Amino acid sequence: MARQTLWAITNRLTAAIAALGRMLKRPELLVFMPAITLAAFWLGGESVMIMTALGLPMLFAMAGAFRAEEPLYPPLPDGLQGLALRPQVIGIMDKILTEAAVTGQTTGCIVIQFYEAAVLLDRHGRAAQTEVLARSAERICSSLRQGDVVARLEGGGFAVALGAVRRLDLETMVQLAARLQAALAPPISLNAARLYVTCSIGFCLGVRAPVQTGASLLDAAQVAADEALRHGPGAIRAYSSDMARVRADRDAYREVLERALDEGQIRPYFQPQISTDTGEISGFEALARWSHPSRGLVPPADFLTTIEEAGLSERLGEVILYHALTALVRWEKAGLRVPCISVNFSAAELRNPRLADKLKWELDRFDLSPDRLCVEILETVVAETDNDVIVQNIAALSALGCGIDLDDFGTGHASITNVRRFAVRRIKIDRSFVTRVDQDREQQKIVSAILSLSEQLGLETLAEGVETAGEHAILGQLGCGHVQGYHIARPMPMEDTFDWIAGYQTKPSRTPRIGAR
Numbered sequence: 143m144a145r146q147t148l149w150a151i152t153n154r155l156t157a158a159i160a161a162l163g164r165m166l167k168r169p170e171l172l173v174f175m176p177a178i179t180l181a182a183f184w185l186g187g188e189s190v191m192i193m194t195a196l197g198l199p200m201l202f203a204m205a206g207a208f209r210a211e212e213p214l215y216p217p218l219p220d221g222l223q224g225l226a227l228r229p230q231v232i233g234i235m236d237k238i239l240t241e242a243a244v245t246g247q248t249t250g251c252i253v254i255q256f257y258e259a260a261v262l263l264d265r266h267g268r269a270a271q272t273e274v275l276a277r278s279a280e281r282i283c284s285s286l287r288q289g290d291v292v293a294r295l296e297g298g299g300f301a302v303a304l305g306a307v308r309r310l311d312l313e314t315m316v317q318l319a320a321r322l323q324a325a326l327a328p329p330i331s332l333n334a335a336r337l338y339v340t341c342s343i344g345f346c347l348g349v350r351a352p353v354q355t356g357a358s359l360l361d362a363a364q365v366a367a368d369e370a371l372r373h374g375p376g377a378i379r380a381y382s383s384d385m386a387r388v389r390a391d392r393d394a395y396r397e398v399l400e401r402a403l404d405e406g407q408i409r410p411y412f413q414p415q416i417s418t419d420t421g422e423i424s425g426f427e428a429l430a431r432w433s434h435p436s437r438g439l440v441p442p443a444d445f446l447t448t449i450e451e452a453g454l455s456e457r458l459g460e461v462i463l464y465h466a467l468t469a470l471v472r473w474e475k476a477g478l479r480v481p482c483i484s485v486n487f488s489a490a491e492l493r494n495p496r497l498a499d500k501l502k503w504e505l506d507r508f509d510l511s512p513d514r515l516c517v518e519i520l521e522t523v524v525a526e527t528d529n530d531v532i533v534q535n536i537a538a539l540s541a542l543g544c545g546i547d548l549d550d551f552g553t554g555h556a557s558i559t560n561v562r563r564f565a566v567r568r569i570k571i572d573r574s575f576v577t578r579v580d581q582d583r584e585q586q587k588i589v590s591a592i593l594s595l596s597e598q599l600g601l602e603t604l605a606e607g608v609e610t611a612g613e614h615a616i617l618g619q620l621g622c623g624h625v626q627g628y629h630i631a632r633p634m635p636m637e638d639t640f641d642w643i644a645g646y647q648t649k650p651s652r653t654p655r656i657g658a659r
Contacts, residue, residue: 225279226293228360231303234291235356238306239348247306248348250315251359253367254282254322255299257340257375270332271298277330278339285325299367301360310347312380319343319378342370346381365389372451396452399445403457408432408445410462411633412469414642415484415604415626418618423643425516427484427626428466429633430458455490462486463501467508467515469636478643484516484547489523493531498538512543518570521550533563540565547604551592561599569596571622573607580612586620593621 226234231251238249256278275298282300283292289305302322304310322343329336344366351359362381368389370379379385402408410428417424432440449458466483473480491497505512517539523532540546548561551569561569571592579585589605596603605617608627617625631642 225300226291226303228293228295228301231291231293231301232356232360234303235348235359237356239351239354239356239359242348242354245306247308248310249306249359250304250310250345250347251363252302252304252315252319252322252343252345253295253299253360253363254302254326254341254343255297255367255371257342257371270337273332274330274337274339278326281325282322285321295364301363303356312347315345315347315380316378319345323376323378340375342367342373342375342377342379344368344370344379344381350381352383352386362386392448392452395448396454399449399452399454400457402432402434403454403461407434408458408461409635410465410469411635412639413626413633414631414646415624416630417624418614418622423480423646424624425482425484426469426480426639427518427633428462428469428486430462430486431633450488450490453490455488456494459485459487459491463504465636467504467510469639470510470514471508472636473639473643476640478640480643482514482516482545484518486518486520486549489520489532492519492523492535494535495531497535498542501539501544502542513545516545516547516568518547518549519564521548536564540567561601566601568602568604568624571603571605573605573627576605576607576613576617576627577609578613580610580616586616589617589622590620597621 235249235251238245238247242248275294279292279294279300282302286292286302287305291303291305293301293303295301323341326339326341329338331337344363346359346362346366348354348359351362365385366379366381369385370377373379399408408430411431412426412428414423415425415427416422430442430446432442432445434440449455463485466485470480470483494500501515502512505515517536519536536546545567546565548564548566548569550572569592571589575585575588575592577585579589593603602624603622604624604626605613605622606626608614608617608625608629610629613627614625614629631646634642
């Protein structure tokens with residue numbers, strides 16, 4: 143009992159000392175020092191006055207009243223001063239939501255995310271990105287009411303905490319989001335360049351937050367903004383409870399994919415490419431396949447899009463490239479000559495400013511010359527890109543000596559100018575033009591036109607998706623240089639390629655002939 147009483151007294155004394163310390167830290171108490179000193183002289187004489195005059199400043203100094211207060215939050219970059227930070231907007235919304243039952247007022251949160259923010263950073267640098275964000279913040283602030291608060295978020299986005307209002311509905315929020323997009327739409331002039339900023343916006347009404355707190359409201363608006371960003375520039379999304387579940391499922395699937403990459407479940411399968419002139423193996427293409435422990439072989443369509451959305455494209459590219467170069471070395475050691483290996487490169491990989499150096503290092507590590515690697519780029523990337531980093535990377539890979547293949551030719555509307563600008567070595571005719579080319583005269587006309595154009599431009603050609611001997615033969619007759627497809631072989635694991643190559647090379651005749659038509 144005595145111990146408990148002593149413990150209670152100690153706690154009270156500690157709390158009293160802490161409260162006294164907090165009180166003495168208030169600098170306004172210093173104005174009472176002269177009055178306290180005079181009172182000490184009146185009550186105790188000159189000696190008490192001297193002790194008081196010397197002791198009080200020491201007491202205030204020990205309490206920290208003379209120390210400069212440390213800033214509560216880190217400073218913002220130049221050009222972004224005056225904006226709130228995440229803890230501040232959370233506090234503002236917390237207060238409004240807590241008092242809602244008494245005041246009858248509510249709030250809402252808007253999150254603005256910029257489309258292709260990484261491209262802006264890659265192309266123009268950190269200083270330009272900060273300047274664009276500062277100009278955007280000015281436009282956002284000028285479009286809001288007095289009392290609305292704008293905060294800078296990690297990653298380059300903005301959050302808006304709406305001031306307390308009595309009525310806030312979905313239509314009002316959509317109109318406000320559209321007004322913010324319109325304010326950000328005009329180009330920003332920067333170093334003699336005109337930069338266009340596009341954004342996606344997500345929002346959440348206070349009454350629809352999962353929990354009635356500022357943090358929950360901001361998180362919900364962030365979930366809606368992420369969903370808007372996934373649907374492309376200019377999208378606006380309102381938070382719903384389903385979004386959180388879908389996001390959780392997507393995050394869980396991302397973890398599964400990361401584990402599959404780390405554990406070697408996702409590896410390349412290899413599909414051969416054959417020369418129509420000689421019948422010899424001209425290369426292999428490395429195609430990503432997922433060998434799931436319980437589901438078996440997962441089709442690429444079921445996971446490649448998710449990998450891209452999860453931001454794992456570069457990680458996947460590293461895995462496929464490593465195994466592709468390993469395959470070349472193993473074939474070489476087994477005495478099997480395979481001229482080159484083709485690897486698909488995503489737009490995310492091509493945006494890496496150090497891609498050329500990275501590939502050169504990998505080739506040197508495996509002691510392979512650059513011409514043994516063929517870089518496949520989707521025609522849609524070539525047709526739609528205006529990214530200087532991608533253009534420079536493709537040019538650097540070509541200068542390094544790697545072959546550049548334009549994949550899915552005929553589906554992405556790439557102009558002849560782009561084909562020449564990207565130093566394309568070979569075009570891959572999409573399988574949609576190859577199917578039934580031996581029977582369909584219209585298909586033959588399209589393929590003939592593509593082959594004639596390629597010949598005039600000095601480009602090699604490869605037809606993909608060849609599934610019958612007839613298609614193989616007619617493509618050879620029309621002048622297509624290489625073929626690839628199920629008729630030749632299905633994609634196979636690395637271990638199966640050795641027997642396949644040995645068996646193929648012992649065939650007496652490798653070039654099919656067209657029969658009577």
